[in-house]
Amino acid sequence: MPTDFASAQLALDLVGVFVFALSGGLVAVKKRFDLFGVLVLACAAALGGGIMRDVLIGVVPPVGISDWRLLSAAALGGLATFFLHPAIERIGRFVKVLDAGGLAAFAVSGSLKAATTLGVAPIAAVLVGLITAVGGGVIRDLLAGQVPEVLRRELYALPALLGSVVVVVLVEQGVLRMWMLWAAAGLVFAVRLIAVRLDLNAPTPLRSGTRT
Amino acid sequence: MPTDFASAQLALDLVGVFVFALSGGLVAVKKRFDLFGVLVLACAAALGGGIMRDVLIGVVPPVGISDWRLLSAAALGGLATFFLHPAIERIGRFVKVLDAGGLAAFAVSGSLKAATTLGVAPIAAVLVGLITAVGGGVIRDLLAGQVPEVLRRELYALPALLGSVVVVVLVEQGVLRMWMLWAAAGLVFAVRLIAVRLDLNAPTPLRSGTRT
Amino acid sequence: MPTDFASAQLALDLVGVFVFALSGGLVAVKKRFDLFGVLVLACAAALGGGIMRDVLIGVVPPVGISDWRLLSAAALGGLATFFLHPAIERIGRFVKVLDAGGLAAFAVSGSLKAATTLGVAPIAAVLVGLITAVGGGVIRDLLAGQVPEVLRRELYALPALLGSVVVVVLVEQGVLRMWMLWAAAGLVFAVRLIAVRLDLNAPTPLRSGTRT
Structure with a gap:
C-alpha cells in the first residue's frame, strides 16, 4: 500500500477506535460495570471490528492487538467514558454523531x-x-447482553455497505486518491446521519395472519 | 482436492447455506427485525459456520465472504423468508427437515x-x-439473544459428529468416493430426523440433593 | 521453543483446559442442559481461549482442536461435572480456587x-x-446467556494481565527459566485468590446526576 494510503488508514482506524471505545464505555457505565469492566468493554468494542477484519484477511497478529497507538486510543476512550460519563451522556446526541463517524471510518478503513x-x-x-x-458494535452488544444495534436500528449496515462498495470499486479501477477516502467516509457519515435524523427504517415483515 | 469432490463440496455448501439462511431469517422475522436485520441474521446464520471452518484451517479469506454463489444463496434465503414467511411458517415441520439437511450438508462439507x-x-x-x-446456528442464536439450540435440543451435535467421523475415516483410508459423501450426509440427516421424530434426548444431570 | 518450555506449556494448557471444562460443565448443569449440552459447554469453555489465542497468532489449526490430550482433558472435565456435580457443587469454594488456577495457567501459557x-x-x-x-470464560457465559464474569467480577482481568506482562518481559529479556513460568502462574493465582478473599473490586462509575 502506498505510504499516503497507509497514513490515511491509520488515521481512519484511530478515529474509529476512539469513537467505538466511547460507545462501549458508555454501555458499560450504564450497566454499572466497574473500572475494568468499562475498559474491557470499551476495548472490545473499539478493537473487535479491526481484529475480525485482520483475521479474515490473514493479517495476524491483528493490528488491534499489536499497534500501541490503537490500543492507547481504545484505553483512552474507555477511561474518558469512566471519568467523564455525565458530560458524555449529556451530549448524547453528539455521541450518535460520533458513532456515525466510527461506522464511516471503519467501513472505509476495512474495505481499503x-x-x-x-x-x-x-x-x-x-x-x-x-x-x-x-x-x-456486535461484540459490544453481545458482551453487554443486548440485541446488536445492527439488527434493530434505523439504516445502519446499509451506509457501511455503500462506503465499502465505493472504496473497493475505486481501488479496483486504480483511480483511488487520498481525498476520495475521506469523501467516501463523509458519504457513509452523511447517509447514516440522515437516516438517524429522519428516523429512516427498513420495512419490517408483514404481520402473518397465522400468528395472532 | 479432485474436481468431483470440489463440486460435491460446493453443492453441499450451497444446500447448507440456503437452508441456514432460511432458519436465520425465520428467527429474525419472529423477533420483528426489519428487512436489513432479517438479511443480516440470515447471512450470519448461513455463512458463520463456513467462515469459522475456514479461519480454523487457515483458508483466508473464507469462501463465505469471497464466493458470490454462497453469498447469493444466503441473501436469497433471507429475502425468501422476509417475503414468504407466512408460507414458510405454516410449513414449520418442513423447516425442521430443511434444518436437518443443513446440518448434514455442513457436517460433511466441513469435515471433507x-x-x-x-x-x-x-x-x-x-x-x-x-x-x-x-x-x-450458534451465531444466529447469540445474535438473536437466545440460548443456542445445540445446547438444549434433542440430539443435535451427535449426528453431525457421526457424519464428520465417517467422512474423515474415509478420507484417511483413501477410499472416499463421491457417493459416499452423499451417503454420509444422508446418514446425518436420517439420524437427526429420527431424533426429532422420536423426541430423543440425551440424559440430563441428576437433580442434586444439595439444591432444593 | 526449547523442549522444556514446550512441556511446561503443555502442562499449563492441560491444567487450564481441565479446570475451565469443570467451570463450563457446572454452568451447564445449573442451566439443566442435557449430557451433550454439558459436554459442549465444557469443551467451549475449556478450549475457546486457546483457540482464540492460536487464531490470533496464526497457528492453525489451533491445538485446541488438534491435540487429543487437550480434547480428552476437556471431555473428561465435562463428564466429571455431569456425573459428580453434587460433589463438585458442595466444594464450591474449591471450584473458585480451581478457576483461579485456570486463569493463571492460561495467562502464562498464552503469553508464553x-x-x-x-x-x-x-x-x-x-x-x-x-x-x-x-x-x-467469555464464550462460556455468552453461550449460557449470562453477562461475562470478566465484566462484572472482582479483579479478574488484572491478575491475568499482570502475569502476561511478567512472562513477556522475561522472554524479551532472554532470562526466562522454567521455574519463572510457575512462579508467574503462582503470582496470578495468588493475586486472584486475594482479590476473591478480600472481595476486592475496581471502582465503579460515579452515579451521574443526570440519571435519577
Whole structure:
C-alpha cells in the first residue's frame, strides 16, 4: 500500500477506535460495570471490528492487538467514558454523531485494507469492510447482553455497505486518491446521519395472519 | 482436492447455506427485525459456520465472504423468508427437515474440506466438521439473544459428529468416493430426523440433593 | 521453543483446559442442559481461549482442536461435572480456587506461546495472554446467556494481565527459566485468590446526576 494510503488508514482506524471505545464505555457505565469492566468493554468494542477484519484477511497478529497507538486510543476512550460519563451522556446526541463517524471510518478503513491485500477478491473486500464497521458494535452488544444495534436500528449496515462498495470499486479501477477516502467516509457519515435524523427504517415483515 | 469432490463440496455448501439462511431469517422475522436485520441474521446464520471452518484451517479469506454463489444463496434465503414467511411458517415441520439437511450438508462439507487440507490432523478435521455444522446456528442464536439450540435440543451435535467421523475415516483410508459423501450426509440427516421424530434426548444431570 | 518450555506449556494448557471444562460443565448443569449440552459447554469453555489465542497468532489449526490430550482433558472435565456435580457443587469454594488456577495457567501459557512465536510483538503477546486467560470464560457465559464474569467480577482481568506482562518481559529479556513460568502462574493465582478473599473490586462509575 502506498505510504499516503497507509497514513490515511491509520488515521481512519484511530478515529474509529476512539469513537467505538466511547460507545462501549458508555454501555458499560450504564450497566454499572466497574473500572475494568468499562475498559474491557470499551476495548472490545473499539478493537473487535479491526481484529475480525485482520483475521479474515490473514493479517495476524491483528493490528488491534499489536499497534500501541490503537490500543492507547481504545484505553483512552474507555477511561474518558469512566471519568467523564455525565458530560458524555449529556451530549448524547453528539455521541450518535460520533458513532456515525466510527461506522464511516471503519467501513472505509476495512474495505481499503482488504482491497489492497494480496489475494482478497473484491466481493470479499466489500464484506470485510462491512464486518469491520459493524463488528465492534456486535461484540459490544453481545458482551453487554443486548440485541446488536445492527439488527434493530434505523439504516445502519446499509451506509457501511455503500462506503465499502465505493472504496473497493475505486481501488479496483486504480483511480483511488487520498481525498476520495475521506469523501467516501463523509458519504457513509452523511447517509447514516440522515437516516438517524429522519428516523429512516427498513420495512419490517408483514404481520402473518397465522400468528395472532 | 479432485474436481468431483470440489463440486460435491460446493453443492453441499450451497444446500447448507440456503437452508441456514432460511432458519436465520425465520428467527429474525419472529423477533420483528426489519428487512436489513432479517438479511443480516440470515447471512450470519448461513455463512458463520463456513467462515469459522475456514479461519480454523487457515483458508483466508473464507469462501463465505469471497464466493458470490454462497453469498447469493444466503441473501436469497433471507429475502425468501422476509417475503414468504407466512408460507414458510405454516410449513414449520418442513423447516425442521430443511434444518436437518443443513446440518448434514455442513457436517460433511466441513469435515471433507478440513480433511483434504494440508496439515490438518484427522481429529482436528472431525472437530472442524462439527463446528461447521453447528457454528452458524450458534451465531444466529447469540445474535438473536437466545440460548443456542445445540445446547438444549434433542440430539443435535451427535449426528453431525457421526457424519464428520465417517467422512474423515474415509478420507484417511483413501477410499472416499463421491457417493459416499452423499451417503454420509444422508446418514446425518436420517439420524437427526429420527431424533426429532422420536423426541430423543440425551440424559440430563441428576437433580442434586444439595439444591432444593 | 526449547523442549522444556514446550512441556511446561503443555502442562499449563492441560491444567487450564481441565479446570475451565469443570467451570463450563457446572454452568451447564445449573442451566439443566442435557449430557451433550454439558459436554459442549465444557469443551467451549475449556478450549475457546486457546483457540482464540492460536487464531490470533496464526497457528492453525489451533491445538485446541488438534491435540487429543487437550480434547480428552476437556471431555473428561465435562463428564466429571455431569456425573459428580453434587460433589463438585458442595466444594464450591474449591471450584473458585480451581478457576483461579485456570486463569493463571492460561495467562502464562498464552503469553508464553505468543511471545515465542515469530512475528508477534511484545505488546501483542501480552494481550494474547490476557485473551487466552479470559476468552474461554467469555464464550462460556455468552453461550449460557449470562453477562461475562470478566465484566462484572472482582479483579479478574488484572491478575491475568499482570502475569502476561511478567512472562513477556522475561522472554524479551532472554532470562526466562522454567521455574519463572510457575512462579508467574503462582503470582496470578495468588493475586486472584486475594482479590476473591478480600472481595476486592475496581471502582465503579460515579452515579451521574443526570440519571435519577
